[in-house]
Amino acid sequence: MKKTDEFGLTRLVVLIAIMATFFLSAGKVRAQDKAKYMRIANIGVDSVSLDKYKAALEEQMRAALKLEPGVLAYSAVYHKNNPTRITILETYASVAAYEAHIQTVHFKKYKATVADMVKSLELIDVVPIVVKKKR
Amino acid sequence: MKKTDEFGLTRLVVLIAIMATFFLSAGKVRAQDKAKYMRIANIGVDSVSLDKYKAALEEQMRAALKLEPGVLAYSAVYHKNNPTRITILETYASVAAYEAHIQTVHFKKYKATVADMVKSLELIDVVPIVVKKKR
Numbered sequence: 001m002k003k004t005d006e007f008g009l010t011r012l013v014v015l016i017a018i019m020a021t022f023f024l025s026a027g028k029v030r031a032q033d034k035a036k037y038m039r040i041a042n043i044g045v046d047s048v049s050l051d052k053y054k055a056a057l058e059e060q061m062r063a064a065l066k067l068e069p070g071v072l073a074y075s076a077v078y079h080k081n082n083p084t085r086i087t088i089l090e091t092y093a094s095v096a097a098y099e100a101h102i103q104t105v106h107f108k109k110y111k112a113t114v115a116d117m118v119k120s121l122e123l124i125d126v127v128p129i130v131v132k133k134k135r
Numbered sequence: 136m137k138k139t140d141e142f143g144l145t146r147l148v149v150l151i152a153i154m155a156t157f158f159l160s161a162g163k164v165r166a167q168d169k170a171k172y173m174r175i176a177n178i179g180v181d182s183v184s185l186d187k188y189k190a191a192l193e194e195q196m197r198a199a200l201k202l203e204p205g206v207l208a209y210s211a212v213y214h215k216n217n218p219t220r221i222t223i224l225e226t227y228a229s230v231a232a233y234e235a236h237i238q239t240v241h242f243k244k245y246k247a248t249v250a251d252m253v254k255s256l257e258l259i260d261v262v263p264i265v266v267k268k269k270r
């Protein structure tokens with residue numbers, strides 16, 4: 001009788017552990033799927049290459065938005081009083097989508113093209129508070 | 136005959152001047168109407184007030200987007216590794232729309248609410264290069 005109880009208890013513990021693992025991992029995957037990955041890039045560009053840099057940036061962004069399901073939005077601006085300072089707010093569907101993005105042909109082409117034009121690069125992971133457009 | 140010619144020439148010059156003034160000013164107004172005004176605000180918030188600050192910011196932004204035709208978009212984020220650093224990318228229909236915005240009840244309420252919470256404020260006028268979402 002005692003032996004049967006112990007066996008039943010062991011099975012119950014194993015079952016709970018399996019169920020807990022299943023539900024926790026399922027929850028994690030769902031949360032990760034929903035969590036967009038946002039980043040700010042602050043870029044300093046060599047002034048003599050500014051027009052070429054902007055053209056390469058625009059080409060990269062248009063290709064990524066068109067071809068990659070996980071590239072959701074770009075807001076690239078330059079600072080009015082300091083036009084060699086570029087700030088980009090990037091939105092990806094997930095960290096995995098970003099990691100896939102940097103392996104694409106268009107991203108690698110952009111990186112190679114601008115390698116000598118970019119004088120400084122600061123990358124800041126950010127979290128949305130309010131991201132909203134007028135309806 | 137000479138006198139008539141001179142009179143005709145004077146009228147022609149005056150007419151050209153009036154027309155030039157009219158078309159140049161009309162063109163300027165149209166260009167100004169189309170030119171969105173974009174700005175980055177970098178804000179440092181007192182850590183003890185962070186939740187209250189975010190709530191006040193969100194209330195202000197939702198009111199502005201709902202009530203003001205000239206407030207077009209806000210992207211407000213905090214820096215993941217430094218949550219008291221807030222960056223906002225703001226888009227207004229024009230400089231005039233922004234100037235009207237800061238006179239509104241909701242903006243003045245926000246400013247009064249956060250006066251003691253904001254430790255630093257940097258405002259940067261910016262110009263769009265690519266601002267694009269996935270279709």
